[in-house]
Structures are given as structure tokens and as C-alpha cells.
Amino acid sequence: MTNAPLPSSRSPLLPDRHPQRDLFVCDIVDAVPKGDMASMENPVFTLSTKPDMRVRRFERGENWIEINPSRHGLATVHDRDVLIYCISQCMAALNDGRQVHRKMRFKAHDLLVATNRQTSGRGYELLKDALRRLQGTQIETNLRQGGKEYFKVFSLIDSAEIVKETRDGRMLDVEIELSEWVFDAIENNNVLTLNRQYFMLRKPLERRLYEIARKHCGNSPLWKCGLDLLRQKCGSSSTLKEFRRLVGKIIEDDQEHDHMPDYAFTLEGDMMFVRPKKETHQSALPLPLSSLRLDSDTPEEARRFAPGWDMRVLEDEWRSWVIEKGIAVKDPDKHFLAFCKKRGAYRR
Numbered sequence: 001m002t003n004a005p006l007p008s009s010r011s012p013l014l015p016d017r018h019p020q021r022d023l024f025v026c027d028i029v030d031a032v033p034k035g036d037m038a039s040m041e042n043p044v045f046t047l048s049t050k051p052d053m054r055v056r057r058f059e060r061g062e063n064w065i066e067i068n069p070s071r072h073g074l075a076t077v078h079d080r081d082v083l084i085y086c087i088s089q090c091m092a093a094l095n096d097g098r099q100v101h102r103k104m105r106f107k108a109h110d111l112l113v114a115t116n117r118q119t120s121g122r123g124y125e126l127l128k129d130a131l132r133r134l135q136g137t138q139i140e141t142n143l144r145q146g147g148k149e150y151f152k153v154f155s156l157i158d159s160a161e162i163v164k165e166t167r168d169g170r171m172l173d174v175e176i177e178l179s180e181w182v183f184d185a186i187e188n189n190n191v192l193t194l195n196r197q198y199f200m201l202r203k204p205l206e207r208r209l210y211e212i213a214r215k216h217c218g219n220s221p222l223w224k225c226g227l228d229l230l231r232q233k234c235g236s237s238s239t240l241k242e243f244r245r246l247v248g249k250i251i252e253d254d255q256e257h258d259h260m261p262d263y264a265f266t267l268e269g270d271m272m273f274v275r276p277k278k279e280t281h282q283s284a285l286p287l288p289l290s291s292l293r294l295d296s297d298t299p300e301e302a303r304r305f306a307p308g309w310d311m312r313v314l315e316d317e318w319r320s321w322v323i324e325k326g327i328a329v330k331d332p333d334k335h336f337l338a339f340c341k342k343r344g345a346y347r348r
Contacts, residue, residue, distance in 0.1 A: 012253045013200040018113045031092040031114070032320065033194040035084050036185035040192065040215040043067075043235025044139065044156075046074040047204040058232060063142060068153075070136025072129070075156055077204040079130040081115040083156065084194065086178060088114075090186045095321045097342040102183045105163065108171035116199035124170045131160040131176070139181070154179050189313050192218075193320060195261035206250055206260065208234045213263040217274045227270040240270075247272070292319050298333045306340040314340060 039045065042065050046052040051073030057066040067074060090100040108127060112119045117126070134156045142151055156179055163173035178186075185191055192214055201207045212233055217223035225233070231243045238246060248267060254260040266273045299311040306314060318339045322329055329335045 012202055012206070012257055012259045013197070014116060014202050016200065017116050017118065031088040033084055033196060033198060034087045034091050034191040035080075035194050035211060035214075036087060036182060037190045037192060037215060038181070038185060039080070039083075040211045041233075042141075043208075043233060044075070045077045045080050045208075045235070047077060047208060047234065047236055048074075049076065049078075049204065052076075054237070056235060058235075065139065065141040068138040068140070070133065070138070072132045072136050075130075075133040075137040077207050079133050080207075081117065081199065082111065082127070082130055082134060082176070083178075083182060085111045085114055086176060087182070087186055087191055091189075091191060091317075094186075094343065095317070095339075100186065102158070102180070103175065103177040105173055105175045108174045111174070114199075121168065121170060127171065127174075128162075131157070131174075135160055154181055156182065189309065189317060197259075197261040201259075201261075203250070205234060205236070205246055209247070209250065209265065210261060210263065213265070213274045217263060217276065219276060221275065223274045225272050225274075227267070227272055230272050244270075292322060292329060292332050294336055295333050298336060302337055302340040305337060306343045309340070309343060314343065 042060075043056065043058055044065070044067060046054075046056075051069075053069050053073055055066065055068050056074075057064065085106075086104060089104065089106065093100050108124060109119060111117075112123050112127065117123050135158070137156055138153050139156070140151075140153045158177040158179055160177075161175045162171050163175050165171055194214065195210070198207060198210060201210065212225075212230070213223070216225070227244060227247075228240055230247075231238070231240060234243075236243050236246075244267070247265070250260070251265050251267060254265065262277060264275050264277050266275075294315065299315065302311060302314070303309075315336070318336050321327075321339075322335075327335075
């Protein structure tokens with residue numbers, strides 16, 4: 001009889017750095033995390049934790065994207081936290097019927113807490129570095145987003161400014177102007193909800209695999225991808241053999257610790273299979289679907305109030321908002337139409 005290996009005590013996840021949050025900022029830091037679909041689909045951010053000075057190009061069919069570094073290197077997967085926070089705040093504002101703008105101001109501390117980052121002096125310095133890379137990384141693409149086709153060079157953020165700074169160098173207020181590309185994703189609802197545990201994933205490759213699974217698998221029972229294409233979509237510079245080893249280690253860790261949110265990954269030869277974890281379906285809709293069911297004519301009527309919006313995406317956004325806020329909906333059709341009116345009013 002052989003003894004099964006004992007599980008290692010160290011979790012692959014980062015610790016929850018802010019278990020006791022300030023009640024006054026809970027609504028701000030607890031906004032549902034959102035990521036834009038274009039950068040979930042394409043390898044915009046580098047997996048490297050050291051300055052990455054490579055020029056990268058990814059082609060898929062007629063679409064292509066090229067990412068160029070600044071002297072600070074390419075924006076990293078962890079730098080993406082800043083964009084996720086900005087997108088999340090904008091989507092929460094839209095859901096509450098408030099207008100949003102490309103230029104936004106927020107407390108640096110709120111961002112650090114919401115994304116599970118350090119709030120020490122080192123944490124603020126790392127945030128400054130992230131802002132430099134986000135502004136400096138240049139993208140050229142013909143990707144279509146929000147009905148537009150891009151043939152230009154742009155940064156992920158147009159500018160970043162520290163509005164107030166304490167004597168010891170810590171940022172208080174940060175003002176960021178989002179790029180037109182990112183803001184188009186917000187305006188056209190080309191975003192997806194992310195699991196909060198995303199911010200506790202330690203390895204950049206773990207975060208990237210989750211993003212890809214969220215974008216391509218979603219709620220489908222299965223999504224599969226060739227390992228070499230997956231390596232390209234991750235933006236990995238590893239050889240195929242090394243990439244297989246790295247992915248295999250993540251799969252092993254997940255089998256032991258169940259740390260990857262929402263999705264299970266398996267490797268069979270040179271093919272990756274992604275399936276939603278069972279608990280994802282159990283927790284996705286805490287309210288019965290029947291309480292949020294719309295009449296068949298309602299989406300068509302809603303188009304008058306929110307022309308140009310994808311009704312399926314808008315329905316999903318509405319349901320997520322209702323569930324997240326715990327709103328008691330007496331008349332789903334009227335409630336959804338009111339939601340669409342707010343979106344349509346903003347669009348105009």
C-alpha cells in the first residue's frame with residue numbers, strides 16, 4: 001500500500017490583504033470587476049515580471065495587433081488591474097444611471113484595496129510604475145470594437161496625473177484619462193464580469209489563462225484550444241515544451257488547492273480543454289431565473305430606448321446588476337425597460 005502525497009500547506013493564491021475594509025468605501029472598492037473583451041482575447045499585456053522590451057504582433061485571420069514597449073517596458077498583466085478598476089467603476093456608474101467620462105479621478109488607496117494590492121509605500125511606487133507602462137505601451141491594430149475599425153497607434157491610457165501626494169510620497173488622488181479604445185469598450189458594453197478571486201492569483205499566466213477561459217468558454221460546457229495557439233494568445237515567449245510544463249503545473253496546483261476561479265483546465269496531448277467548475281453554475285444566479293424572465297416582445301421594445309446596444313449583452317448586464325445589488329424586482333419587463341432608458345439616455 002502506498003501513501004498518497006500530502007498536500008502542500010502553501011496556497012498558490014496571494015493572501016487577502018484587506019479582509020477588513022473601511023465601511024465608507026465598500027461601495028467603491030466592491031464594484032463588480034469588469035475586463036474589456038478585446039484585451040481578454042488578445043495578448044496585450046506581458047506575462048513577464050521584468051521589463052519586457054519586445055515588440056509583439058499577434059495575427060488571427062484578418063485581424064492583427066502589434067504591441068510596442070516604451071523605455072519602461074510593456075504593460076504587464078498586473079498593470080491591467082488599473083484598467084479593470086477603471087472599467088468596473090464606469091460600469092457601476094452606468095448601472096446606477098450616472099454619466100461617465102474618459103477622464104476620471106479616484107483615490108489611489110481605493111484602487112489598491114479593490115485589486116488586493118499592497119497599500120504600503122512600495123505599493124504606491126508599484127502603482128506609479130504601472131501608470132508609466134500603461135501610458136507608454138503603444139498599440140497598433142485593426143481590431144473592430146464598438147462598430148469601429150482601428151488603424152492607428154494609441155496607448156492604453158492617454159494620461160495619468162497624481163493630483164495630491166503626501167509628504168512621504170504616497171498618492172492620494174489619481175486622475176487618469178482612458179484611451180478611446182478602452183472607453184469604447186465601456187460605452188458599447190464590450191466587457192465581461194471577472195471573479196474577484198482573479199486579484200488573488202499569484203502568477204501572471206494564471207491570470208491570463210482565466211481571462212482567456214472567461215472570454216472563450218464563458219458559461220459553455222466546454223472550450224478547447226490547441227496548445228500552440230493558446231501559447232500565442234497568452235503572449236508567452238516560452239518554448240512549446242516549457243509552456244506545456246508551466247500550464248501543467250498550474251493544473252496540478254488547481255487539482256490540489258482548487259485555486260483557479262470558475263474554470264477547470266485539462267491537457268490532453270497538445271490540446272487544452274476548459275470547463276466551468278460545477279460551483280460556478282450553482283453560484284452564478286442566486287435568484288431564480290423565473291423572477292427575472294422577460295416577455296418575448298420586451299427586448300424588441302427595449303431597442304427603441306437603447307438603439308445600437310446588443311440586447312443579449314444588455315439583458316445579462318441587467319440581471320448581473322439586479323443580483324449583485326439584491327434588488328427585489330416586481331415587474332421584470334418594466335424594470336428592464338427603465339434600465340435600457342438610462343443606457344440610451346447616456347448614449348445620446
